[in-house]
Amino acid sequence: MGEHKLLLEHAHDPSYGTLDGYLAKGGYQGLKRALAMPRQEVIDHVKASGLRGRGGAGFPTWIKWNGIEKEKKAAHHFILCNADEGEPGTFKDKQLMEETPFLLIEGMTIAGHATLGDTGYIYIRGEFVDAARALRNAIDEAYAAGYLGKNILGSGLDFDLHLHLGAGSYECGEESALMSSLMGERGMPRLKFPHAPLPTVAGLWDLPTVINNVETYCCAPFILDRGGEWYATLGASTKNSRGTKIFSVSGHVNKPGNYEIEFGTTLNELLEMSGGMKGGKLKACVPGGSSVPIIDADACGKAIIGYEEMGEVGSMVGSGGCMFLNEHTCIVKFIWRTALFYANESCGKCTPCREGTKWMLQVLERIVQGHGQPGDVQVLKDICEQIDGRSFCGLGDAAAWPVAGALKVFPEEFEYYIANGRSMVDTELGREMVPA
Ligand SMILES: Cc1cc2nc3c(=O)[nH]c(=O)nc-3n(C[C@H](O)[C@H](O)[C@H](O)COP(=O)(O)O)c2cc1C
Ligand code: SF4
Incomplete structure (x- = not known):
């Protein structure tokens, strides 16, 4: 338990971002082992590892990989990497891409082998200039040395990898909106299972697609190199979280x-x-x-x-x-600032989120300005209920949970602010934050 550096073991070593440095530290052993196995065995290792998606929802990775048809009937099978990393407070994928780009490339190539994938896309947040540069260099090096492209390492696997820079929208991290954006459409979500096929059946350009987070793919080389069962020994004290x-x-x-x-x-x-x-x-x-x-x-x-x-x-x-x-943090102001982000990022496609996030923001804004009204706490609770589970995609839930959570855990801070027109924790920094 405690700190365990697996993905980040060599993160601060600049040579790890070069192919030679990566190979010297044991890089590409996972892919070599994977290529020597039948595809299903690779998926079995991922299943035994207990790996769950690191992008937020914790969905078992092997189920996604196993959902791709075993015979290739479509023109392409896509391997898509969600490198949008828009969730405030999260900056791990950025470091992985900047400092361990070959881990991601190797992980995606392993996924390609496991699911008949021939084409990969890394959809990266456009502001991540350093990460994009590191990946661009690493992709070029991998092509030159036969780790990407045709007949990888003489195995018969063909796998191409493209880098696509997004324009910086939180909603484009939602997987169906990400696919729309990558296809040149507006970054808005699409209907999802059970009302539409899973991406593994009809994803990018309606072709079979596996989509995972950067960190998820970066785990695959270790799982294949050391075995799924070894990986599952990490975290074994928990109910169902491994690695x-x-x-x-x-x-x-x-x-x-x-x-x-x-x-x-x-x-x-x-x-x-x-x-x-x-x-x-x-x-x-x-x-x-x-x-x-x-x-x-x-x-x-x-x-x-x-x-x-x-x-x-x-x-x-x-x-x-x-x-x-x-202890000097005003929870009301913290939540108002969070609500401002979600209201700005709502794509506007569905009513509960488009209207609800703005309304929630209006109420929170009048509270932090000292003009809260009796009953505002109940209004906020009602809005959260109307958004949560009733929106077209997960952004609506993501906007409601922080507000609902804070109202539950710190109700007295909201009541105090409304009754007194000021925060229980009145600091100078907090006063500067409040909108005029
Ligand atoms: C509004 C919204 C934003 C999201 N942003 C990201 C993101 O930036 N990166 C990410 O990996 N997943 C994000 N997700 C989750 C993805 O939709 C998807 O579940 C994930 O990429 C799957 O990969 P995983 O199984 O490896 O976690 C977001 C979801 C929602 C609803
Ligand atoms: S919940 Fe609705 S409005 Fe909000 S981002 Fe998703 S589709 Fe757009």
């Missing part, structure tokens, strides 16, 4: 940054790794990116990092964007 997870720690801590921990580590241990609290005692934590519910210090003390275990204290692992907040 390591990178947490991007920010907020009031002394050493913010990315920390790779083994599942089963406690949230307190993660806080210690991050140098402990800065500027005051721990008040609250948003453990998995801005969309997951906030928890108080008491729940933090009990929290074990695992998909099910985090649920037991009222929150989620999410994308691993972990924000620790000290």
Whole structure:
């Protein structure tokens, strides 16, 4: 338990971003082993590993890979990487792409072999210029050395990889909107299963597509190199979370940054790794990116990092964007700022999210300006209920959960603000944040 550097072991070594350096540190052993196996055996290793998607939802990776038809009847099978990383507080994929680009390329090539994929796309947030450069160089090197392109390492596998820069929209991280954007359409979500086929059946250009997060693909080389069963020994103390997870720690801590921990580590241990609290005692934590519910210090003390275990204290692992907040943080202002982000990012396609996020923002804004009205807490709760589970895609839920969570855990802060026209935690920085 505790810190366990697997993906990040060589992250700070600049040579790891070159093919020679990567090979010297054991790179491409996973792909070599995978290519020597029948496709189904690769998927069996991923199944045995217990790997779950690191993009937020924690969906078992092997089920996706196994969902692709075993015979290639379509013109292409696509391997798509979600490198949009828009969730506030999350910055792990950026570091992986900048410092360990070959891990991602190798992982996607392994997925290509397992699912008959012939073409890969990395859909990367356009602002990630350094990450895009590192990937561009790594892709070129991999082509030149026969690790991408035709007949990879003489195995008969053909796999091409393209880099696509997005324009920076949170909604384009939602997988169906990402596919629309990649195909040149507006970045809006599409109907999903059970009302439409799964991406593994009809994804990009209606052809079979596997879509995973950067960190998910980066786990595959280790799983194939050391075996699925070995990987599953990591995190074995938890109910159903295996391996390591990178947490991007920010907020009031002394050493913010990315920390790779083994599942089963406690949230307190993660806080210690991050140098402990800065500027005051721990008040609250948003453990998995801005969309997951906030928890108080008491729940933090009990929290074990695992998909099910985090649920037991009222929150989620999410994308691993972990924000620790000290006692001088005004929760009302923090949530207002979060709501502002979601209202801006709502794509406008469905009514509950388009109207609800703006309305929620209006109410929160009048509260932080000191003009809250009696009954505003109930209004906010009602809006959350009308958005959550009733929106066309997950952005609606992501907008409602932080507000609903804060109202549940810190109701007195909202009531105080409304009754007194000012925050319970009135700091100078907090006053600057409030809109005029
Ligand atoms: C609004 C919204 C934004 C999302 N943004 C991202 C993102 O930036 N990166 C990501 O990997 N997944 C994101 N997701 C989750 C993806 O839709 C999808 O579940 C994920 O890419 C699947 O990969 P995984 O199984 O490896 O986690 C987002 C989901 C929603 C609803
Ligand atoms: S929930 Fe609706 S409005 Fe919000 S981003 Fe998704 S489709 Fe667009």
